Amino acid sequence: MATVEPGTLTRLAGRQKGARMYDRDDSMARLRDAERYATAARHRSGWYAVCLWVFTGWQLLLVPTVVLWRGPIAATVVGVLNATLVMAISWYAGKQSVVPLHFTRRHLAVVGAWAALYVGTVLLSATVLAGSVPLAVLGALACALPPAAGALRGTVR
Amino acid sequence: MSAVSRHPRHELVPLLSSPVRLSIVAALAAVDRAEFGAVRDLVDISDSVLSKQAATLEGAGWVAVSKGRVGRRPRTWLALTDEGRSVYRRHLAALRAIAGL
Numbered sequence: 001m002a003t004v005e006p007g008t009l010t011r012l013a014g015r016q017k018g019a020r021m022y023d024r025d026d027s028m029a030r031l032r033d034a035e036r037y038a039t040a041a042r043h044r045s046g047w048y049a050v051c052l053w054v055f056t057g058w059q060l061l062l063v064p065t066v067v068l069w070r071g072p073i074a075a076t077v078v079g080v081l082n083a084t085l086v087m088a089i090s091w092y093a094g095k096q097s098v099v100p101l102h103f104t105r106r107h108l109a110v111v112g113a114w115a116a117l118y119v120g121t122v123l124l125s126a127t128v129l130a131g132s133v134p135l136a137v138l139g140a141l142a143c144a145l146p147p148a149a150g151a152l153r154g155t156v157r
Numbered sequence: 158m159s160a161v162s163r164h165p166r167h168e169l170v171p172l173l174s175s176p177v178r179l180s181i182v183a184a185l186a187a188v189d190r191a192e193f194g195a196v197r198d199l200v201d202i203s204d205s206v207l208s209k210q211a212a213t214l215e216g217a218g219w220v221a222v223s224k225g226r227v228g229r230r231p232r233t234w235l236a237l238t239d240e241g242r243s244v245y246r247r248h249l250a251a252l253r254a255i256a257g258l
Contacts, residue, residue, distance in 0.1 A: 023166060023255050024255060024256050024257060027252040027253075027255040027256040028256045030176070030179060030252055031249070031252050031253065031256060031258070033176065033179070033180060033183070034179060034180070034183035034249065034252075035183075037180045037183040037184040037187075037199060037200065038183050038184065038186060039187070040184065040199050041183075041184040041185070041187040041188050041191065041199055042187045042188070044188075044191070044195060044199065045187075045188050045189075094227060095227070097191065097192035097194060097195035097232075098188050098190075098191045098192070098195050099188060099189040099190045099191070100188060100189060101187060101188055101189055102189065103189045104189075
């Protein structure tokens with residue numbers, strides 16, 4: 001029959017407990033590190049939310065102007081300002097070194113929803129609701145919604 | 158068949174046992190892709206260390222390395238592949254299980 005020296009089992013149990021503690025502490029430390037690096041990376045990709053907030057603010061100016069200010073001069077001024085803003089945002093986006101998670105999908109969803117709402121507002125203002133102040137207000141809020149939702153989705157986790 | 162469940166330690170991914178590699182993967186998992194220099198700064202390592210570790214992760218099929226150009230400036234982008242994301246999730250799940258979270 002095999003014999004076990006006194007104290008051997010206690011020593012083994014203690015070693016195992018120590019190993020478990022090491023496992024747990026080490027795992028916690030690695031999880032904390034991983035979260036720290038993930039947070040830092042997400043922070044570096046926050047530029048897209050900034051762009052979307054700028055675009056959201058722009059909608060509150062652009063849409064009422066398009067609805068209420070009519071004529072060729074208005075179309076030219078709004079077109080130039082809009083193109084300038086979009087080019088500035090694109091230039092800024094092109095310089096960034098970290099691309100946010102699900103960027104393409106998110107961007108297409110934001111741009112698609114915004115384009116549909118913007119075209120709908122412009123069509124209404126050009127046909128049945130020409131010069132309508134309520135349309136200008138509601139249209140501005142509706143067009144600001146997709147970029148604002150996209151920006152919030154990127155910042156709230 | 159044994160009814161005893163395996164310790165979650167066995168689910169850990171050996172290649173991610175290196176803290177530097179885990180940090181690189183953790184940073185990349187939070188974004189679509191990142192420029193080489195950005196990852197180097199985030200993880201706070203040298204170019205050569207990142208280059209070596211990125212090559213190891215690329216060899217495993219977990220990181221995709223692509224080169225591009227913005228104006229005249231060449232850029233190298235790093236991104237986690239779908240397999241890399243899946244492996245990382247499995248590794249995190251094992252770490253959480255060990256930590257009792």
